[in-house]
Amino acid sequence: MDKATLAEEIAALEARLAQMRAGVASAPSAAPPGDGQVIPRRDSTRARMSFMQEQLWFLDQLSPGHSTYNLSVFLRLTGDLDLGALERAVSAVTARHETLRTTFTVEYGQPWQIVHPPTPVRLPIHDITVAVGEHPQESLRRALERQANEAFRLDRDRPFRFRLYRVAADEHVFGLTAHHICFDGASASVLLTEVSELYGMARAGAELSLPSLPIQYGDLAEWQQQRLADGALERDITYWAEKLANPTTLELPTDRPRPDLPSFRGDRLSYTIPADVLEGMRALSRRVNATLFATLVAGMTATLSRWSATPDVIIGTANGNRQRPEFQSLVGCLINMLVLRNDVSDDPTLEELIRRSMVTVAEGWDHQAAPFEKIIERIGLPRDPSRNPMFQIAMDLQSSTAFTWTFQDLVVEWISVAQPTARFDLAINTYDSVDGLQFRVEFATDLFDRSRVHRLMSHLELVLRAA
Known part of the structure; x- marks a missing residue:
């Protein structure tokens, strides 16, 4: 096709x-x-x-x-x-x-x-x-x-x-x-x-x-659909439609031309930013009254802006959407994608960019009820079969990589299994650990070689070391 x-x-x-x-x-x-x-x-x-x-x-x-x-x-x-x-x-x-x-x-x-x-x-x-x-x-x-x-x-x-x-x-x-x-x-x-x-x-x-x-x-699904029909989500959808109007497509340097149709083939890369850099990030976050995630988003925004030569950077992040007590024990797909958009056209300092990222993240959480797909519909963004709508880079931050599940008197060990797929150009899963920031990067092999992704993460480390 x-x-x-x-x-x-x-x-x-x-x-x-x-x-x-x-x-x-x-x-x-x-x-x-x-x-x-x-x-x-x-x-x-x-x-x-x-x-x-x-x-x-x-x-x-x-x-x-x-x-x-x-x-x-x-x-x-x-x-x-x-x-x-x-x-x-x-x-x-x-x-x-x-x-x-x-x-x-x-x-x-x-x-x-x-x-x-x-x-x-x-x-x-x-x-x-x-x-x-x-x-x-x-x-x-x-x-x-x-x-x-x-x-x-x-x-x-x-x-x-x-x-x-x-x-x-x-x-x-x-x-x-x-x-x-x-x-x-x-x-x-x-x-x-x-x-x-x-x-x-x-x-x-x-x-x-x-x-x-x-x-x-x-x-939950019926409740979501009824809230949409009742207009309960209109305020949030309107916010996002204004926030994300006229988005810029992020074009990173690639090792191969983007195919008309993605194969969804992917690979994984691990990268660690040392504990001393993480401590510097924490100190800077406290100084500017921001979260560690906002600091991480700011660092990635600066990195992507330089690599793509664009001041308009859009990153996606998954929201667990389990704030309500009755949602916490459900098995199901509750996540919603939040879109974080930052403008760096005035060449802000890292501290200023962290403050902006904090505002972006906080406003995103305030309007998290709006479903991503309804935002795309409201904006009228044309579908491009070669890429994910609105953003091609996704990032999250989790508190730990530790696996502590127990199973009676059995010894339990988590086994990692290769799944050579990629849903985005880059999906960067970040874990806050005692050894530093650990990254597990899923990347589209249609576009990138492992060496290029490693250079991108090295650039991110240099930006964050400046903290």
Whole structure:
């Protein structure tokens, strides 16, 4: 498919999605308007899609069969694993969270998530010990990579896969792969904590019971759509439409021309800024009354401006969107993308740029309710199939890389598995640790060689050392 044909398909899909939204907006409300309370919907077997689900469904329609939006967790469990108890725990979690048993469809021109009844989960065991002609750990690596990169059919497949790998009599790997349309980083913590608690109950022969959930993810999706229909999001959408009007496309130097259609192939690079530089950043942040994240955004803004020779720099960041208590225990895709735009045309000092970044971040949080896709619609930004709309660089900051999950009397180790995909030109995940700032950079290999990405991160370090 060439670029012109794909552009036509995008336009057709957008028109179709607009018609769908018009249809569902006139449908009876599952959660009546009021003070913003999320109310359980009447029909628990289906729900409209949330804003983020609409966006991910749209992307899947454009490019089905890709694993770009797969998220995986693999845990090595060493000790006496009780398979029956683990299956009962996973079955209980699947019954508890409707997102674990949801498929997606279009009926009469409207998109829906369809919730299926809970059924017992049987964990298929892949026995690595019988591998022939290959070292067991190499066989395991290949098996985990296959699981992580196996695509979902959203209209047919449940968006979660649980698998168990036997490496030795006392060593197993528990694998979970999910499509982003029903999962995010915070969901992993919720799900693993609940599986651990339920596993302990099952091993003890106790009733498997957790505090009931006040709402399900489908209730949140209906609440979002109703707030949009009621005009409750208009103030926030208007703010962003004004803030992001006439955006500049960031053009970084690349090692290859940008293809008309991205392959979504990617690679990973790790980079660490030492602890002494991090302490300098903290001191400067305190001096200008800013957060460490605002200082990091300022440093990246200065770096990208120099590399692209443009004063208008736009960076995306993910907002977890779990401030409300009833959202915190949900498994689902709750994140929303916030857009951070800074102007450096007057050549500000780093301190001044940090102050500006702090204002940008604070205002973004104040208006975080506006869904990214609705902002793009309001601005009327034309779709370019070769790049992500509005921004091509994403960045976040997390407090630690430490993994502290426990699983009864088993020794638990997190296993990192290669997933050679890239959703953006650059996605920079940053971790605040005792060793300094640790960066895990996902980059599009359509555009960049590893050496260029390393030089970019070195430039960022030089900027931050000036703090």
